[in-house]
Amino acid sequence: MGGFNRWSTAEKVSEGIDLKGKTALVTGANTGLGLETTRVLALRGAKVIMACRDQQKAEAARDKIVAESAGNIQPEQLLNLPLDMNALASVRASAEEFLSWDMPLDILINNAGIMIPMERRTEDGFEAHLGINHLAHFLFTRLIIDALKRAGQARVVVVASGAMGMATQTAELNDINWEERKFSGMRSYGDSKLMNLLFAKELNKRFNQDGIVANALHPGVIATELARDQSLPFMILGLVAIPFMKSKGQGAATSVYLATSPDYASKGGLYFSSCQEARPEYKLASDEALCTAVWERSEALTGLDNR
Numbered sequence: 647m648g649g650f651n652r653w654s655t656a657e658k659v660s661e662g663i664d665l666k667g668k669t670a671l672v673t674g675a676n677t678g679l680g681l682e683t684t685r686v687l688a689l690r691g692a693k694v695i696m697a698c699r700d701q702q703k704a705e706a707a708r709d710k711i712v713a714e715s716a717g718n719i720q721p722e723q724l725l726n727l728p729l730d731m732n733a734l735a736s737v738r739a740s741a742e743e744f745l746s747w748d749m750p751l752d753i754l755i756n757n758a759g760i761m762i763p764m765e766r767r768t769e770d771g772f773e774a775h776l777g778i779n780h781l782a783h784f785l786f787t788r789l790i791i792d793a794l795k796r797a798g799q800a801r802v803v804v805v806a807s808g809a810m811g812m813a814t815q816t817a818e819l820n821d822i823n824w825e826e827r828k829f830s831g832m833r834s835y836g837d838s839k840l841m842n843l844l845f846a847k848e849l850n851k852r853f854n855q856d857g858i859v860a861n862a863l864h865p866g867v868i869a870t871e872l873a874r875d876q877s878l879p880f881m882i883l884g885l886v887a888i889p890f891m892k893s894k895g896q897g898a899a900t901s902v903y904l905a906t907s908p909d910y911a912s913k914g915g916l917y918f919s920s921c922q923e924a925r926p927e928y929k930l931a932s933d934e935a936l937c938t939a940v941w942e943r944s945e946a947l948t949g950l951d952n953r
């Protein structure tokens with residue numbers, strides 16, 4: 647196994663792997679990397695829960711995956727779970743609904759994300775990158791942790807980004823919610839992606855003894871809908887760069903690799919790019935005290951510390 651690189655696709659890295667009897671849940675499964683990750687996990691036999699905010703888009707994506715699979719993916723393999731990460735109340739409702747299905751969860755892919763240039767707040771008043779990319783995923787994962795424990799051996803894959811190189815977070819986590827500083831879309835996106843990695847590391851540390859392995863990754867640069875709210879010059883630059891980008895299959899490869907490879911069934915707390923262990927782009931990314939600080943602050947912000 648292993649030896650994969652930038653050109654490897656999600657299908658390639660999971661060749662020969664049988665996921666029959668396994669259940670996976672992918673956030674943001676209706677388009678982009680989440681859609682391709684869902685498709686390939688289902689192609690390998692998994693039941694995949696598509697956790698999406700827009701049920702029409704989720705249904706259309708599900709139909710498309712089944713229709714284009716030439717009979718290799720059955721409709722019963724794909725389940726829809728409404729999940730809007732713009733509001734913590736919706737995250738709680740979604741977690742409750744999932745738990746009511748009473749299913750062990752073998753694979754959780756925290757994939758949904760936004761990258762926007764303007765300042766926007768979630769329903770709970772969080773800066774949108776912080777709220778959607780990090781806090782909503784933090785809360786959802788924590789609320790369904792018993793389903794992951796019940797799997798015996800579970801994997802959590804967190805889709806971060808090399809954009810964490812633009813993060814601003816200090817060891818003190820000052821102004822984490824962007825209330826005092828001049829707003830920067832790319833820097834707040836970078837902060838949220840740094841928190842994705844710190845979360846994966848701390849999750850792995852706290853729950854490894856329960857059979858949960860968590861890793862994070864940079865998928866590469868891929869033409870998806872992620873830049874949909876960016877400026878015209880950004881879009882034009884993106885169009886020019888398309889020939890140098892990864893395909894969606896290549897972009898989803900590291901998520902699928904970490905979710906399925908026997909090499910990482912028990913090794914966690916790591917960061918990957920192109921299916922290889924990588925050095926994180928931010929200087930504080932390996933700071934254990936910061937991992938714990940982000941965890942504790944996230945518990946406080948999502949109300950988990952009052953339970």
Ligand SMILES: NC(=O)c1ccc[n+]([C@@H]2O[C@H](COP(=O)([O-])OP(=O)(O)OC[C@H]3O[C@@H](n4cnc5c(N)ncnc54)[C@H](OP(=O)(O)O)[C@@H]3O)[C@@H](O)[C@H]2O)c1
Nearest residue numbers: 674678679699730731732757758759807867868870871872
């Ligand atoms: N593409 C890249 O070059 C790149 C590079 C580095 C990292 N990443 C990361 O890869 C992940 C997937 O991104 P992508 O490129 O596939 O982007 P995408 O095509 O825009 O897909 C993003 C997904 O997230 C969902 N989402 C957004 N806001 C949500 C919310 N409030 N609640 C629930 N779901 C929500 C979207 O749903 P809707 O369709 O309903 O909006 C969509 O399903 C992200 O975490 C991103 O940061 C991407």
